[in-house]
Amino acid sequence: MNAPLTPPRRWDTQSQNRAARLGRAAAFARGRHVAAADARALLEAVLEPGDRVCLEGNNQKQADFLAKTLVSVDPARVHDLHMVQSVLALPEHIDVFERGIATKLDFSFSGPQGARLAKLVSAGRIDIGAIHTYLELFGRYFTDLTPRVSLIAAQAADAAGNLYTGPNTEDTPVIVEATAFKRGIVIAQVNEVVDTLPRIDIPADWVDFVIPAPTPAYVEPLFTRDPAQISEVQVLMAMMAIQGIYAEYGVQRLNHGIGFDTAAIELLLPTYGESLGLKGKICRHWALNPHPALIPAIEAGWVESVHSFGGELGMEAYTAARPDVFFTGPDGSMRSNRALCQAAGHYACDLFIGSTLQIDLAGNSSTATLGRIAGFGGAPNMGADARGRRHASPAWLKAGEQARAGSSRMPRGQKLVVQMVETFREHMAPAFVEQLDAWELAEQAGMPLPPVMIYGEDVTHILTEEGIANLLLCRTAGEREQAIRGVAGYTAVGLGRDRRAVENLRDRGVIRRPEDLGIDKRLASRDLLAAKSMKDLVRASGGLYDPPKRFRNW
Amino acid sequence: METLRFEYLGGTPPAVQAPTLTGVVGSGNLEVLVEAAPGSGSCVIEITTAAVGFGHIWQAVIDDFHARHGLCDLRISVNDVGATPAVVSLRLDQAIETFLGDAA
Amino acid sequence: MNAHRHSYYEAGARERLHGLLDAGSFRELLGPAERMTSPHLPPLDAPVAFDDGVVVGRGRLAGRSVLAGAQEGGFNGGAVGEVHGAKLTGLLERALDERPAAVLLLVESGGVRLHEANAGLIAVSEVMRAVLAVRSAGIPVLVLDGGQFGCFGGMGIVARCCDAIVISEEGRLGLSGPEVIETTCGVEEFDSRDRALVWRTVGGKHRYLLGEADVLVADDIGAFREAAIRLLDTVPDLSLDALDAEHGRLAARLERFGTCRDALDIWSALGIGQPARLPLLDTDEFLTATADRRA
Numbered sequence: 038m039n040a041p042l043t044p045p046r047r048w049d050t051q052s053q054n055r056a057a058r059l060g061r062a063a064a065f066a067r068g069r070h071v072a073a074a075d076a077r078a079l080l081e082a083v084l085e086p087g088d089r090v091c092l093e094g095n096n097q098k099q100a101d102f103l104a105k106t107l108v109s110v111d112p113a114r115v116h117d118l119h120m121v122q123s124v125l126a127l128p129e130h131i132d133v134f135e136r137g138i139a140t141k142l143d144f145s146f147s148g149p150q151g152a153r154l155a156k157l158v159s160a161g162r163i164d165i166g167a168i169h170t171y172l173e174l175f176g177r178y179f180t181d182l183t184p185r186v187s188l189i190a191a192q193a194a195d196a197a198g199n200l201y202t203g204p205n206t207e208d209t210p211v212i213v214e215a216t217a218f219k220r221g222i223v224i225a226q227v228n229e230v231v232d233t234l235p236r237i238d239i240p241a242d243w244v245d246f247v248i249p250a251p252t253p254a255y256v257e258p259l260f261t262r263d264p265a266q267i268s269e270v271q272v273l274m275a276m277m278a279i280q281g282i283y284a285e286y287g288v289q290r291l292n293h294g295i296g297f298d299t300a301a302i303e304l305l306l307p308t309y310g311e312s313l314g315l316k317g318k319i320c321r322h323w324a325l326n327p328h329p330a331l332i333p334a335i336e337a338g339w340v341e342s343v344h345s346f347g348g349e350l351g352m353e354a355y356t357a358a359r360p361d362v363f364f365t366g367p368d369g370s371m372r373s374n375r376a377l378c379q380a381a382g383h384y385a386c387d388l389f390i391g392s393t394l395q396i397d398l399a400g401n402s403s404t405a406t407l408g409r410i411a412g413f414g415g416a417p418n419m420g421a422d423a424r425g426r427r428h429a430s431p432a433w434l435k436a437g438e439q440a441r442a443g444s445s446r447m448p449r450g451q452k453l454v455v456q457m458v459e460t461f462r463e464h465m466a467p468a469f470v471e472q473l474d475a476w477e478l479a480e481q482a483g484m485p486l487p488p489v490m491i492y493g494e495d496v497t498h499i500l501t502e503e504g505i506a507n508l509l510l511c512r513t514a515g516e517r518e519q520a521i522r523g524v525a526g527y528t529a530v531g532l533g534r535d536r537r538a539v540e541n542l543r544d545r546g547v548i549r550r551p552e553d554l555g556i557d558k559r560l561a562s563r564d565l566l567a568a569k570s571m572k573d574l575v576r577a578s579g580g581l582y583d584p585p586k587r588f589r590n591w
Numbered sequence: 592m593e594t595l596r597f598e599y600l601g602g603t604p605p606a607v608q609a610p611t612l613t614g615v616v617g618s619g620n621l622e623v624l625v626e627a628a629p630g631s632g633s634c635v636i637e638i639t640t641a642a643v644g645f646g647h648i649w650q651a652v653i654d655d656f657h658a659r660h661g662l663c664d665l666r667i668s669v670n671d672v673g674a675t676p677a678v679v680s681l682r683l684d685q686a687i688e689t690f691l692g693d694a695a
Numbered sequence: 696m697n698a699h700r701h702s703y704y705e706a707g708a709r710e711r712l713h714g715l716l717d718a719g720s721f722r723e724l725l726g727p728a729e730r731m732t733s734p735h736l737p738p739l740d741a742p743v744a745f746d747d748g749v750v751v752g753r754g755r756l757a758g759r760s761v762l763a764g765a766q767e768g769g770f771n772g773g774a775v776g777e778v779h780g781a782k783l784t785g786l787l788e789r790a791l792d793e794r795p796a797a798v799l800l801l802v803e804s805g806g807v808r809l810h811e812a813n814a815g816l817i818a819v820s821e822v823m824r825a826v827l828a829v830r831s832a833g834i835p836v837l838v839l840d841g842g843q844f845g846c847f848g849g850m851g852i853v854a855r856c857c858d859a860i861v862i863s864e865e866g867r868l869g870l871s872g873p874e875v876i877e878t879t880c881g882v883e884e885f886d887s888r889d890r891a892l893v894w895r896t897v898g899g900k901h902r903y904l905l906g907e908a909d910v911l912v913a914d915d916i917g918a919f920r921e922a923a924i925r926l927l928d929t930v931p932d933l934s935l936d937a938l939d940a941e942h943g944r945l946a947a948r949l950e951r952f953g954t955c956r957d958a959l960d961i962w963s964a965l966g967i968g969q970p971a972r973l974p975l976l977d978t979d980e981f982l983t984a985t986a987d988r989r990a
Contacts, residue, residue, distance in 0.1 A: 265705075270677045461675040463619060465642055502677040527648045527676040558681075559688065569705060580975060586891040591864055591898065591974045592740050610728035615707060615769035616744040624727050624745050641742050672742050 051220035058083050058222055059245065069198035069241065070230070071248045076106040079246060083222055084115045084186055090139070091184035091216065094124040095207040095375070096146070096414070097257045097347045100190035102226045102250035104129035107188065112137040119143070121182045123171055123208050123375075124414070125150040126257070134163045143182055144412060145169050151409035158410060158482055168410070168488065170417045172379045175208075178215035187216040187223050190254040193234055194227040198241035201234040204327075204348030204356060204371035205256055209239070211376045217243035228253040235368035258350040258585045260326045262300040264568045270459060270502050273551065273561035275301035278390065279310050281505045281554045282455060282498055283319045286432040290322040292382040292419045294391020298457045300330040302390070304566045307337035324382040324419075327352040327363065327371065329584065333567035333577045335362055344381055345373040346415070351588075355581040375415075382419045387432035389419040390455040390500075393490060394462070395470050398518045398530065400493030400508055402456050403475040410482060413490060420491040422452045436497060439509040451509070454491060455498040460526030468501075469521065469530035493517075499524055503531070504543075504550040511547060523548045595638040595646055597653045602634060602663035605691055613686035621671040621679060623686035628666040640671035652676045656683045700915040703841040704865045708750045708765035711801050714916035715839070715923065716754035716763065723752040724789075725782060733776045735811045744770045747778040751786040753795070757924045762790050765801035768844035774808035775849060780818020787825035790834050796927050797835045800857065805872060806848015819849030826856045830931035835859070837926050839919050840866040840908070845897065847872040855907065858929045861922040862899040862908035863915075864978060869897040895958040895974055900981060904965065905948070906990050913978040948990055965990060 047053075061082040065075040080103075084090070092107060093100040108129045118139035125131065125147035133139040134157055143166040147154045157163045169177070178184065189212055192203035202209050216223050224246040225239075279302060282288070293299040306320060316339055323343045325331065329352060334340055343363050348356075348371055356363040356371040364372045382389070393402040405411055426433070433450030440451050458468040475487035499506045499521060506520040516538075523539035525531030542548045551558055568574045571588050607627045614622040621640075628635065636653055667686070674682070701714055712721050725731055727745035736743045748770035753762050764786045766773040775783075783800070790798050807815040826836050836857040840846045845867030846854050854860055854868060862868060871879070873887035873896075886892060895901055903911040910926070912918035955961045962970035965988045976984060 268678075270675075270681065273681075459675060459677055461677070463675075464673065465645060465648075465675065527651050532648075532651055558684070563705065569702065575975070576977075586889045589890045589894065589974075591891070591894050591900075592737070592742065610726065612709070612727040612745060615767060616742050616748075617769040620769065622727075622744060626728055639742065668745070670742055670744060 055220045055222065058085070062246070066246055068196075069244060069247050071246050073102070073248055073251050076103070076248050077109050079224070079248075080106055081110050081114050083224070084110070084118070086115065087117045087119070088185040089119045089121055089182060091178075091187040091212050092120060092122050092130065093187070093189040093208060093212060094122045094126050094130055095347060096124055096126075097259050097349075098190055098205045098207055099127055099255045100188050100226050101127060101129070101255045102248070102252070103188035103190070103224065107138065108132045108136060110138060116140075121174070121178070121184055123174055124148070125154060127255075131157065140164055141166060143167055143169065143174065143177070145171050145174050146412040146414035147410060151411040155408055155410045155482065168412045168484075170413050171375060171415045172383065172418050175211045175376050178211060183219045183221065184212065184216045185221050187212050187221060189213060189223065189225050191225050191227050191239070193229045193231050194225065194247040195231060195234050198244050198247050199234055199237045200225055200227070200239040200244060200247075201236060202238040204353050204373060206238065206373045207347040207375045210374055213239055213243050222246075224248065226250040226254060235370060236366045256350055258588070260295055260328050260349050261351070261584065261588055262297050262328075262330055263571055263588055264300065264304060264330065264566055264573065265570050267297050267301045267304070267563065267566060269561055269563060271298050271301040272305065272563060272565055273556070273558060274298060274457060274459070274500060274502055275305045276309055276556050276561060276565070277505055277551055277554060278302050278455070278457060278500055279305060279315070279319075280313060280556060281549055282388070282453065282500070284313060284315055286387070286435050286453060288319050288388045288432045288453065289430065290386045291320060291388040291390070292324045292386050293328070294389070294416060294419070296392045298392050299390060300328065301566070303328060303330040303334055304568055306334040306339050307567045308565050310339070311337070324378050324386055326373075327356050329574050329582055330568070332574050332582060335359060336577050337567075344378050345371065346375040346378040347373045350585050351583045354583065355578050358581050379415055379418050382415070383421070384423045384426055386419070386452070387430055388453040388455065390457055391416055391420060392458055393456055394468065395473050396456060396458065396468060396499065396521070397470055397473050397493070398521055399514070400456075400496040400499065400517065400521060401473060401489050402491045402496065403473045403487070403489050405473070405475045405478050405488040407474050407478055407481070410478075411488075413488070416490050420454045421495045422454065426450070426452070436509055439507070443512075451497065453497050454495050455500055456491065456496055457500045460501050460503065460528050460531060467528035467530070469525040469528045471530065501526060504548050504553070507547050507549070510545065516542065516547070520547050593640050593643045593646070595640070595649050597636045597650070599634045599657045599663070600632060602657075602661045604629070604664035605662055608690055611686065611690045613689050614682045616670045616672055618672050619674055619678065621669055621674045621682055623682050624668040625686050625690040626666045626668070628664050631664050634663050634665045634667065636667040636669065638669040638671060640669075640673070642671070642673040648676060652679055656680060659684070660687055662687070700913070701917060702914050703863060703916045703919055704843055704914045706916060707769065708767040708801065708803070711916060712750060712752070712754070712763055712765050715799070715801070715920045716756055716761070717758065721752055721754035721763070723750060724786070725751065731778055731782070733778050733811065735776060735814065739810055741810060747776060747782065748773060749779045749782050751782045753793070756796070756799070756920070756927065759796040759927060760793070761795045761797050761799055762786050762793065763799040763801065766803045766842075766850075768803035768842045771808055772844045773802075773804035773842070773850070774806060775804060775815050775819050775822070776808040776811040777814040777818050779808070780815065780822055784818070784821045784825045787822070787829050787836070790829045791832055794832075794834060797837055797929070798829055799837050799839060799923060800853070801839045802846040802850050802854055803842030803844050804846055804848070804850035805844055806850055816849070819853065822853050823856050826853060827933070830858060831933050833931060835926065835929040835931050837861065837923055837929070839923065840868055841899070841912075841914060841919065842866070845869070845872070858931050859909040859926050860902075860907065861910045861912060861919055861926070862902055863912050863919070864899045864981075865914050866899040867894070867897040868899075868902045868907060873897065891974065900973060901958045904962065904985060904989050906944070911978060911982065952990070961990075
């Protein structure tokens, strides 16, 4: 007798399922093209309850038409979706949960929607899988969180369905690759359909449906900082960063967080940096979005390369005209890619510098505040020592030596991770605290860990208007605490310092005041900025930079 | 609004100068009026601030300011709209520099 | 970029006066040490400024005696309160006694200080009356407009009551400010956050092309100074003929441009080629591109 017959295992169920979805959708498509008016019917045909869906939400570019369309589907037909997307930026990103279309969420960053997200989580309407960094979430797209359906945004499509994402690419390549190569469905909204694309960023056979959106995809000029708003305190801190850290370590490859503090550094390179003879010695290679504030340094010949996570509104013509510096395609327009730039920022950069909202006595920092679930974005990957790094550079080696001096630990380098904060933010909110709000938030929202953006063990320097604390040189937890208190100004943490211990740390160079660095505070005026206004940036770009309307005063 | 007054005895009297005004009464900013008070032997600092309840921080900021310059025979008047200690210290230093610099 | 430029837009009121007048010549009247502060703000628990947001005094311009007042936009947007207005009125009335070569008004104001209500309104009307008295005494009153807050409301009217206006591209001049227009007429009518729209409507270049501002200068205190010097010999003309001529000019302007929806339409109607490029041009290029094309 034969053994009982078991049906042979099927190895193509995903393909079968995909074919069924495409079959249901066929009525609404002509080739790959679907009219905007049929978008809702398409989604209802393609989506199945419980699907993992990536609704492309980035820092800047938003698949806003598809977001609105998804909110409009019938929750009786489409429900219990599991959203896997990097950023919750639009109200619709939360609306899908309020309407009962989606119930589960894995994400990275929720900046503008942080408060609504927190409310829905505490009401039990959203089940958060985890809050990730960008690279982690992308990693999970290729392991256990692969999207079944992805709703993405591109600049243009051609008749065949090839896509041009243009300068603002961001997450699109990663999303499409994960979805298309695991038999998922990719639906793209495009601003226009053209006969010939400037270049093909995504080939048509990775894309299932293309919908011309009624209005162009929303893009936020997230990285534009008007130099007119940079304060003299920020100029002073930028001088300290350049002299006390960039020059000190010879930092060649770096990433800047968003903010006026870092914009001030960019604008001081061709003036203050030049006066210190640092051109060519620091800041040559960047993992950075095309910051308008970097234009004067680029024009002055400081910058050799910039690779970007995304684009920046108004910088299209400028980046296209500087192909030696920016990554551009054969058509001339810029190419960006968040996953690759995050990898560059993590492994190839010697320094990350950025701001935060709160720092505790161990140097842990967080942007989480009560009542908001903000997430992480890219800062934790930028602002963490790359433990897997093996290649050496002078800056990396020097930081590693400082951390290991006097010990017998195996020699290795370390990334410079700098937290740059004024001791008080506006409304006298202290940047230094005994305990991060993150602890209480974790308890409220039932998170497994307090949402720490950058762990104290990764922070190498804390820079405030009072001075620089070099945590690499601290040998005990007590020293570390006093080094932090010693630059915490008039906050309660700062006032609680042991003055003798702080003076001792200053003598050892662990704490350095502006005067210890030879910085004349009286020179810290806005006159040092290579551009003091948006118009100065336009002039510096030779008229190539075209700022968004809201940043203009002409 | 809250009014604070600090007085420090002793120090170096500067040459008598005309009053000077530094800074602007705008959000996150302050103005500092420095006037000579010949023969008073003290440095009096009067502050009117829109940020109520930060007297202990002002005390620390002004203590450090007086320790930095060690001047007497001065009357310093401040109108503040919630400036941070960093901005206050900077503005006070600029004000003293302007007051003394007019002589130099 | 001209490294020697000293931005008028970025400077404060005193810095502007010191840069504008002959070096070291400015003497402030009723200075901050007099503590002539607003009586209306403390009851509202609002901060006062020792000079109530306006600096007045006398100095010399190209060697000639002038009186000058400068509003500080950083304090309540340069808004006119009772003391602030009285300082300007007093300055103008002093001109009747001292007979300087000119009175210079470095305006930067959103108009009447709302905290002071009627007292502020009366103060502005007193300034207007004083301006006309000074002009009718044959002394020119010259306006400089290039600050961060522009010149709106009652001060917009004051400015247009004077003999001449020097404006920079950054300067703005109008009656209702952009936010007021949007609140009153709706965002479809005027989007105050569209800063390019705001500037091409109330900004210096457009005001110059319309003939409301007389001189357009770069954002440089030195350029304002040169323009003011050239205007020192302006002879005020308050005759009926002059007023009739001005009314006729305004009626003709309304006739010609009344149907335009946007400043760009007006610039086209003025026969200026490629009007969309005007906002991007530097002052010199702009003046060349628009030569003989003003309304």
